Amino acid sequence: MKAFSNLLSDLILTSSRNRKLSLLEQYFSSTPDPDRGYALAALTGSLNFKNIKASFFKNLIKEKQDEHLFDLSYDYVGDLAETISLLWDQEKSGNMPRLSSLFENLKKAKTDELNNYIINILNISTADQRWAFIKLFTGGLRIGVSSRLVKQALANYGNVDLDEIEKIWHGLHFPYINLFSWLENKGSKPKISIYDIFHPMMLAHPVVMEKDLAVANPKDFVAEYKWDGIRVQIVSHSEGCRLYSRTGDEVSKSFPEIIKTIQGDFVLDGELLAGINNDPKTFNDLQQRLNKKAPSEKFIKKNPCFIKIYDVLFFNGDDLRDKTLLERKKVLNSYFSTNRSPMFLSETIDFKDWRFLDKIRDISNKQIHEGVMIKSVSSPYIAGRPRGKWFKWKRNPKNVDAIIMYAQRGHGKRSSFYSDYTFGVFNKEKELVPIGKAYSGFTDEELNRLDKFVRTKTINRFGPVREVEKTLVVEIAFDEMSLSNRHKSGIALRFPRFKRIRWDKPTNEVETLEQIRKSFLD
């Protein structure tokens, strides 16, 4: 546990990617099995452990520390694990258990033992160790290290390609003994059946017009609609069929009618949509289905789904991922020459130049497309987000000016800053009504200034929420505006984020609710 808490403390304060990688490598090389396997699982979010609730730790500290002083401290620090770790005193010395025994002991502990076991750990640990311990067992490390970075460190450590690790990742078993033994040249590469696992998906970069497309030749690309459903992977063979979400979670149980119908020997990539006969409905319709984990037959009949297929990874046992997109499309075309309902081939858009596509992206059906996808015809299927291969070109965002009304602390590295903002505009009655919340789009420097604004202009506090003077105008970018009866304003914004902070703009120049409804909803 000591080594792991040092690792976490170092990682959270390291911004350079290379230094993070070398910290991880060092840890993997100096930590024995199975502890490093536990750490690997924790860092990649694959640890199977029933988390301890944050409120459990909160109650422990409130027995030791005055409640009001705790609240003031928490308000200042922002992060619960850190607040508790700093408020708790190291009461005695003792040997911190190794990471693996810590987990196993906690797993084994009966409810009445758990309390004392945890108190003892908190008592013998340093502030850094307490912090790591609480973070680890309340779930969600949030230390600015992605799974992909951890896998890259493994690849560096074993001197293998990251792609090799990605390809077997989902078939590996905790605590990764055979993985480390392969990386250290002591054992052979773990063997994994392609049908047992989820294969990490290939993802697209957003288009930045000038940079990405200006130099690219339209002939080298195919375009498709960017469907507004959920991305799924279909893994099918003689024994049956499974569906995975983009993050590798199996979602088969929610779509029994689909996995029952699909037959064949392949791994396909597509978009799951609500609707029937290749006629998609909106994302809201799909949401109905997603909310039901085990839908009844009647419910399924009322809310049918289908899949638009745009890629193939394996076909009849052949790994096609190293083939070009053009070659993979050929395989799909021939497979889909007969009806494969509920799977349909996602159609490509004919286009000669980018300007044409630019138009399509804005006029295409707003309810079911988010824009267009552009894919290099020569691209192999590479897990992750490789550069220069696939692009998503979303509809142009829209902007409104609005006034900051409330602020709340963020999470993770932003937890000591007011970084979640509720903003609003005036309605007919000259009353300021909230129209949305935004957490992003500002620079660290702007955040510092916003944070100062909140701290000095607070007029009211409601728990963690601060109401501020209604003086600051921000320009908000968003993807879509829709009607909503859940909000007092009657509208809802999709994916709102800061575009600019208008420090000097007077609030009376902000357009009213009526005006913005007119310009975006008609």
Add this chain to the structure above:
Amino acid sequence: MISIDNKLYIRDIDTYIDPFFPVERAIITHGHADHAKAGHKHVLCTPETSEIMKIRYGENCARSFQTIKYGHSVKIGRISVTLYPAAHILGSAQVLLETPKHRIVITGDYKTILDRHLDPFEVVPCDLLITEATFGLPIFKFNEPEMEIERLLDNISKHRENTFLIGAYSLGKAQRIIWLLREAGFSDDIFVHGSMDKLCDFYQSKGIRLGTLRKATLDNKKDFKGKIIVAPPSALKDRWSRRFENITRCYASGWMQVKQRAKQSQIEIPLVISDHSDWNELTNTIKQTGAQKVWITHGREDALKYWCEKNGVQAEPLSLQHRDEANEL
């Protein structure tokens, strides 16, 4: 009774303590810019503080200086003024205002833990204690600075390819860090930012050994691998620091106790070393002075006020502006 108002003005003797605008008479607790301003007519302070003010603001920064050593008193009207060590920086003092029936102590910035390069803090019993509360939250509990220095040296020995840039206030903190490094046996040359070499010379002239210091200028660029550069915190972010390659940013401050703050400031090695009191030092001092009344000049007042009241001591925040130093990175 001595009457003092919430701007630390003592009407009886027409004197301010640490005023941030030019006045007729001022008592200055220490040389930091948020306490010592140029332009007063008569200044009363320790000899070291007067020297520091002259180094920073010029010989004529006040019309006249009257200096008294720690433990010595002067009588102004019916009030006797005594200065006691505050162990914050060289020359820093607590101010005792005293009549036969009434004692007021203004701590200025202070810490109570032993810091061997400064005179040790003295508890001065009083009726009214006017204290700072920069780190007035129970999360602030500072370890021994030696442990922090050890961690830094350990890191340097493991990463000789990096250059270690330490942010530390030009006055006080910078010299303390260098002194601590020397005490820990670090004998290599240390490079300092141009804004602090005069103050380092001043410390050396007072017998505080800082070893060989060199200016961190570009001509020395080749030499910076595995070296320590000490610079004011603001220099960590500005263009000045970009001239060095492979920098590891360190920052010596009590604020570094909070990881999220360190991360937000892009500090890779936080050194939790403070020249202010932590929570326990603040609350213990209040107890030990026996004060029945506490005024809190600046800092995290809410928590300390709450603690005082819970412990039967009347407390009032003054929220002096311009005094919340340090959290600027």
